[in-house]
Amino acid sequence: MPSSKTHHCPALFLTACSSGQGKTTVVAALARHHRRLGRRVRVFKTGPDFLDPMILTRASGAEVAPLDLWMVGEALCRHKLYDAAGEADVILVEGAMGLFDGSPSGADLAETFGLPVAALIDARGMGQTFGALALGLACYRPALQFAGIAANQVGSARHAEMLAAGLPDAVRYLGAIPRFAESATLPSRHLGLVQAAEIADLDQRLDAAADQLAGLALAELPAPVAFAPPSSEPEPLRPWLAGQRIAVARDAAFSFIYADNLRLLTALGAKLSFFSPLTDTTISADAIYLPGGYPELHLQTLAANTSMKHALRTHVAAGRPLYAECGGMLYLLEQLTDQHGQHANLVGVLPGRGQMQARLAGLGMQALRTPLGCLRGHSFHHSTLDTPLTPVAFSERQRDGRRGEVVYRVGAVQASYLHLYFPSAPRAAAALFQ
Structure with missing residues (x-):
C-alpha cells in the first residue's frame, strides 16, 4: 500500500541562464558544505548525465540519480524525491542548461514538484546589467517559487558592490561567489568534467570550493518543501531475467x-x-x-x-x-x-x-x-x-x-x-x- 505520510525536507533547485555558468561546481560545493555540517545530503541531476553525478556523489556521500520529466517520467521522479525526503536533511537538484531551456525544462520540473529555485549568473565582465538578467529569470514564470539569485565568478569586493547595486529589491540576493581558485576548480575534457576517480585531489578541491561559500545566504539551509506520497506504486516487475x-x-x-x-x-x-x-x-x-x-x-x-x-x-x-x-x-x-x-x-x-x-x-x-x-x-x-x-x-x-x-x-x-x-x-x- 502506498504511504500516506507527507515528508518535509529542505530542498533547492539550482539553475542558471545557460550552460557554463558553474552550476556543477556550486552544487558540489553546497553538497560538501552541508555534509561537513553533519547533514544527510541527497543530490539529483536534471536530465541525462554521467559525469556530473560522479562529482556530486563524491561531494554528497550518496548516490546521485537523474530527474527528468521525459526520460525518467514524472511518476518515478516523484517516487525518487519522496523517498529522498524521507531520509535526508537537505535535497539539492542541479538543473541542466538554462532554467527555461528544453521541453520539458528545468522550470517545468521545479514547478511540478514545488522546488524553490535559486539561479546562478556568471558575472564576469558584468555590472548593473546583472540585475536585469536576475529580474528576468525571477519574473519570467510567476508560478515558480523563486528563492533568489547568486552571482558567480565575482572578481573583487568592488565588483560585488556593482552587482548588488543593480539588483531590484524584488529579487533576493543569495550572495557573490568569488572566482574559484585553481585548487577549487573541476577539470574537464571533450565530453564534460573529468571522471571523479581520475581527479586525485578531488576531495581537497571540493572542500576548497565549499569554503568559498561560507557566509553566503546561498549556503543557508533551504526552506522545507512538502513532498506528498505518490498516488500509486510502480508497476510490479516480472522476473524476465531470472538466473541470467x-x-x-x-x-x-x-x-x-x-x-x-x-x-x-x-x-x-x-x-x-x-x-x-x-x-x-x-x-x-x-x-x-x-x-x-x-x-x-x-x-x-x-x-x-x-x-x-x-x-x-x-x-x-x-x-x-x-x-x-x-x-x-x-x-x-x-x-x-x-x-x-x-x-x-x-x-x-x-x-x-x-x-x-x-x-x-x-x-x-x-x-x-x-x-x-x-x-x-x-x-x-x-x-x-x-x-x-x-x-x-x-x-x-x-x-x-x-x-x-x-x-x-x-x-x-x-x-x-x-x-x-x-x-x-x-x-x-x-x-x-x-
Whole structure:
C-alpha cells in the first residue's frame, strides 16, 4: 500500500541562464558544505548525465540519480524525491542548461514538484546589467517559487558592490561567489568534467570550493518543501531475467552507467558481475553489457589486451547476447581513431571504423520504439562511424520526432550510440539481454 505520510525536507533547485555558468561546481560545493555540517545530503541531476553525478556523489556521500520529466517520467521522479525526503536533511537538484531551456525544462520540473529555485549568473565582465538578467529569470514564470539569485565568478569586493547595486529589491540576493581558485576548480575534457576517480585531489578541491561559500545566504539551509506520497506504486516487475548472468564492463574506459539500469536488471532477476576490458583477460556470462565511456583515451591498452578481445569474440560466436552503447559500440569495431590521429585495432565483431571528431556529432533526447515498449534515453558523442552494416532500427528524436540514432544488430550483438534509461520500459530492456 502506498504511504500516506507527507515528508518535509529542505530542498533547492539550482539553475542558471545557460550552460557554463558553474552550476556543477556550486552544487558540489553546497553538497560538501552541508555534509561537513553533519547533514544527510541527497543530490539529483536534471536530465541525462554521467559525469556530473560522479562529482556530486563524491561531494554528497550518496548516490546521485537523474530527474527528468521525459526520460525518467514524472511518476518515478516523484517516487525518487519522496523517498529522498524521507531520509535526508537537505535535497539539492542541479538543473541542466538554462532554467527555461528544453521541453520539458528545468522550470517545468521545479514547478511540478514545488522546488524553490535559486539561479546562478556568471558575472564576469558584468555590472548593473546583472540585475536585469536576475529580474528576468525571477519574473519570467510567476508560478515558480523563486528563492533568489547568486552571482558567480565575482572578481573583487568592488565588483560585488556593482552587482548588488543593480539588483531590484524584488529579487533576493543569495550572495557573490568569488572566482574559484585553481585548487577549487573541476577539470574537464571533450565530453564534460573529468571522471571523479581520475581527479586525485578531488576531495581537497571540493572542500576548497565549499569554503568559498561560507557566509553566503546561498549556503543557508533551504526552506522545507512538502513532498506528498505518490498516488500509486510502480508497476510490479516480472522476473524476465531470472538466473541470467550479465557481465557489465566497468572501469576507466567504460563508466557511463545509470545505477538505475543496474538496479532494474537485478530486480528483473539477473545476477550481475563486473569486468574490466582494460585489465581482465577472461569473461564468462550469459550476456554482456558494454556501456559508454572513454575508449578513445585508452586505445592502446584496449588494443593490447588480446585475451579480452578473444573472450568477447568467443562470447559472440557462441550466440550469447551482447548489448553495447556508444563507447561500448566503438570498442566492438574493427578500428578506432582518436582525435590525434592515433588508431588501434579493437574487438572486430562489428565491421567498420570509428573516428573521433573535434566537435559534437550527436546530442539530444531520443526514444527507441520496440514491440515490447518504448525505451527512452539520449545521445551524446564526439565520434562518427563508417560501417557496411544495414541498420535494423532508428530512434526518434524527442524534440521533433525525426529519425535519430541508428541501431545495429549482428547475430546476438545489438549496438547503438544511444544511452538508454532501462526503467523507462523494463520489458524492452530485458529483451536486450535475452
